[in-house]
Amino acid sequence: MAGINFNQLTPPKLIEDLSFESILAERKAYFLSLYSDETERAEMAKTIARESEPVTKLLEESAYRELIFRQQRNEDVKALMVMYSSGSDLDNLVIDRNIQRLVVSPADNTVVPPLAAVMETDDDLRYRYILAMDGLSVAGPESSYKFFAHSADGRVGDVSVVSPEATPYLLDIYILQNDSETGAASQELVSIVQAALSDETVRPCCDRPTVHSVNIVNYSVQAVLYVAQTAKNSTLLQQAMDNLNQYVKEQRRIGRSIRLSALYSVLHISGVEHVEIIQPAQDVILDQSQAGHCTNIDIQLRAYE
Structure with missing residues (x-):
């Protein structure tokens, strides 16, 4: 599951490519088809070719409203897909895997002006959503450790898992801190992730993960x-x-x-x-x-x- 790359997915057919000109042309064509008499149809075709005609304005107005309606439908479809969803829509989607958006840095109302909380980005939340199913594994796969490390704290920006061939049960977990200037993780964050990965409900009993700051x-x-x-x-x-x-x-x-x-x-x-x-x-x-x-x-x- 963690190998999925959303960027390589083609947009679903449910999401339409919309064009005002195409919709207007379709409406004009259907409008003309309502005239059974060829002479009347030809005269009306000349009429709606003129921008100043009231009937042309009505067709343009209705085409524009159809465009807005269909674009809203596109947005509604996107809101229900993890690949395209964002903000509160994405927050509600990821609940089905028992995860929620993390806080990178809390709000600070003691300063002027007050600082709003910095939250996990949509891309990072989407990535954890992909990893969540691997977090259910009891075999200790790489993606499982990545999921629990990312979920331990919103400041974890990236994770790598290194398992030496000579001692495969001794794992080196490297983390990058996304709110530090260089990316180096603080000892506080290393300790938080270490505690999360040492939980017996997370790691297999034989694994011994050790968390380190990434080397910059x-x-x-x-x-x-x-x-x-x-x-x-x-x-x-x-x-x-x-x-x-x-x-x-x-x-x-x-x-x-x-x-x-x-x-x-x-x-x-x-x-x-x-x-x-x-x-x-x-x-x-x-x-x-x-x-x-x-x-x-x-x-x-x-x-x-």
């Missing part, structure tokens, strides 16, 4: 984007920065290496002639006990000759 590997990104002289003052730099920040965010997970090929891909946007990456000098290869932390980003635009 720092890296920085320095690159030069060569563009045409006329493009130097455009939005190219912001687009490239947005792409890079998204990549850095996605790679803030245990064992996700930082690849030069990926950096070239996100920085080589339309309008860029070529990209020179200065740092990192080579791929930053990470294992299942490590996570990357980007300490600095320096992207510059230069005109090529």
